[in-house]
Amino acid sequence: MIKRMLIANRGEIAVRIIKAARDMGIEPLVVYSEADQDALHVKLASRAIKIGPPVVNESYLYYQNILSAAQAFQADAIHPGYGFFAENPAFVEACNAMNIIFIGPPAEVIQEMGNKSNARRLMMKANVPVIPGSEHDCESLEKAREVIEQIGYPVIIKASSGGGGKGMRLVYNDSELESRFSYARQEAENAFFDSSVYVEKFIEDPKHIEVQILADQRGNCIHLFERDCSVQRKHQKLIEESPCVILNAKEREKLTTTALDAIRSLGYYSAGTVEFLYDQKSRQFYFIEMNTRIQVEHPVSEEITGVDLIKEQIRIANGEPLSHQQSDIVRRGHALECRINAEDSENNFTPNPGTIKNYIEPQGKDIRVDSGVYSGYSIPPYYDSLIAKVITRGNTREETIQKMEEALEGFVIEGVRTTIPFHRKMMQNRIFRSGKYTTSLLN
Secondary structure, eight states, rough: OOEEEEOOOOHHHHHHHHHHHHHTOOOEEEEEGGGGGOOOHHHHHSSSEEEEEESSSGGTOHHHHHHHHHHHTTSEEOOOOTTTTTTOOOHHHHHHHHEEESEEEEOOHHHHHHHHHHHHHHHTTTTBBSSSOOSSSEEEOHHHHHHHHHHSSSSSETTTTTTTTTEEEEOOHHHHHHHHHHHHHHHHHHHHOOEEEEEEEOOSSOOOEEEEEEOOEEEOOOEEEEEEEEETTTEEEEEEEESTTTHHHHHHHHHHHHHHHHHHHOOOOOEEEEEEEEETTTTEEEEEEEEEOOOOHHHHHHHHHHOOOHHHHHHHHHTTTOSOOOGGGOSSSSEEEEEEEEEETTTTTTEEOOOEEEEEEESSTEEEEEEETTTTTEEOOTTTEEEEEEEEEEHHHHHHHHHHHHHHTTOEEESSOSSHHHHHHTTTTTTHHOOOOOOOOTO
């Protein structure tokens, strides 16, 4: 078994991985930047080493220092969490060259799925439904026009190496095409050092539904049902829940089976998420991308199934078979997650770093908080604004929402503005309560 594991991340996900490692008898080791010397993950780890200044390119994204730290600790494995090096095939290959186990899928699969247009082609070969659009990158405006002549407006231009809504532009007519095609390419170049884009038909008012999967290195794979991630702002998820209440049993079976077909076609192993857009009018779903890592919203799936996804990731990386068969996975009620960000939701969600003067987590049955902060902690301005996640579970969706309202009311964070007020309003939102909300709810 892996004995020492370096966690190449920070914040709440680093804390989450530390707890899982300790439960498994693995020594958790961490890295930190100068801005994170007082961070919770540093305080909780067995050992910690500073890897650079606050800026990520010189610390958390400076892989030479992370690998040097792994060597200094004599770490058997590296867990990347999400973000940073979680989906970087070159980093995986560097770990392999140093005989360090990477807690995640093989480099070649990360490479294949990291390019969105390439992922579309692979899914088409596997007979997984994709949104009508270009089969290859659109290298010129003329190529984009050729595709649009076939599928019609509206369309969305997407960065091939993209994610998080960057390098995306919605186009409703030909007069908008040239400028938005140019904007998308430039933004893609700035964000991903790759200006490649492709074109898809724009599905209006879809739901964003994803399937959590686990696969081992022996060819076994299972799903842990779906998550509805449609509450988004500027393509960033804010609330996630499982199950998706508008799906019937037949649709759920088709969706999860399709997700498993997709990962089998790739020879995938580790935890992963296959993401779809669901058109409520046609009741059709379409593949959009695969995330080859643990997701921020993974606790939702853990709560409804009782499966610890981080522990499963580690076991899989260690060459062990899955701990569960598909028949073992039984859904237990409903689960809901609210992301608590250090942002002023009353002022266009402006980031609000600063010192937390008072921090009290809500308590109660079926209330879970995954957090990376504490009273007196100063939130640095250099990183993602996520500071905690509140997860509730109930026998029904209504009960789960009620528990979330209680949890949010009892969650005390003073000194910085957070998105708690936003989430309290959302729990009362008529459209959200109906379950029929789409990605356009906040956009």
